[in-house]
Amino acid sequence: MFPRNAISLDPRLSAIRDLAGSCGNFADIGTDHGRLGAHMLLAGLCRFAQLTEVSERSLAKARELIGALGLSDRVRFLVGDGVEALEDPPDVAVIxxxxxxxxxxxxxxxxxxxxxxxxxxxxxxxAPELRLRLQRAGFRIADEMIAKDGRRLYVVIAAEAGRMELSPEEIEVGPVLLKNRPGALADYAAFKIRVLKKALADAEGAELRRKLGIWEALNHGDR
Structure with missing residues (x-):
């Protein structure tokens, strides 16, 4: 049995919880181990939870945890790919x-x-493509956070139905992050710069190797 106060969250899940807030009906799409849903219920942040996974086998860990905590009567386990598996519209949905x-x-x-x-x-x-597609689908970004877990950085985005018009900078960085400039943004910016520089270097290198191969093949063919 798990003690009822044992459901701690890592920085990534803590940031997701913070942006989720409190609600009546909570949904976790692709719940995996079910820790977030269990935490939300035990902390009084939601009254009921719908936890989904792509197969019954994938739901096994969540079922075990929720059952051990005595929360099964407040949880619905659902199999499906996406929110189509949900039986009731949620107040908060985590993906x-x-x-x-x-x-x-x-x-x-x-x-x-x-x-x-x-x-x-x-x-x-x-994340930039997600922001752009949210805009096109009729959702607006209400809040954003960067969670730091050791050397790992995670962007968390909260959105609701509504209109928004994002600039190219807001699509790339995030409108709320760009406005609020949280401390972790500097670390995330440094990370993105490293990734982009490496991508550019790899792209240039690959192109040079392709051209070199052409010349080498031509040179060998003339012998």
Whole structure:
């Protein structure tokens, strides 16, 4: 059995919780171990939770944790890919730990059920594309955070139905992050600069190697 106060969260999940706030009906899309849903229930941040995974097997860890905590009567376990699995429209929906494109696709397909929800997203990659697609899908960014866990940095985005017009800088960095300039933004900026410089160097190197291969093949063919 798990003690009821044992559900601590790492910095990434803590940031997601902070942007989620309190609600009646909480949904965690791709819940994995179910820790976030369990924490939300035990902390009194939600009254009921819908936890989804792509298969019954994937839900096993969450079922075990929720059952051990005696919370099963307040949780619905659902199998499906995205918010289409939800049986009731949530007040807050978390979609975390996936690529930005995947998250955007989930939001776009579930636009109707998410129409009145606060959507909290943590994209592992492609955050700018996610912001742009949220804008196109009729959602506005309400808040953003950067969570730091050791050397890892995570962008967390909260959005709600509404209009927004983002500048290129806001799409790339994030409108709230650009406005508030949190302390972790400097670390995240340094990380992005390193990644972009490496991508540019790799792209130039690959192109040079391709050209070199052409000349080497031509040179060998003349012998």
């Amino acid at each position: 975390a730990g996936m690529g930005g494109r995947t998250i955007a696709g989930i939001v776009e397909r579930g636009r109707e059920i998410l129409a009145h929800a606060r959507i909290v997203m943590q994209p592992n990659v492609a």
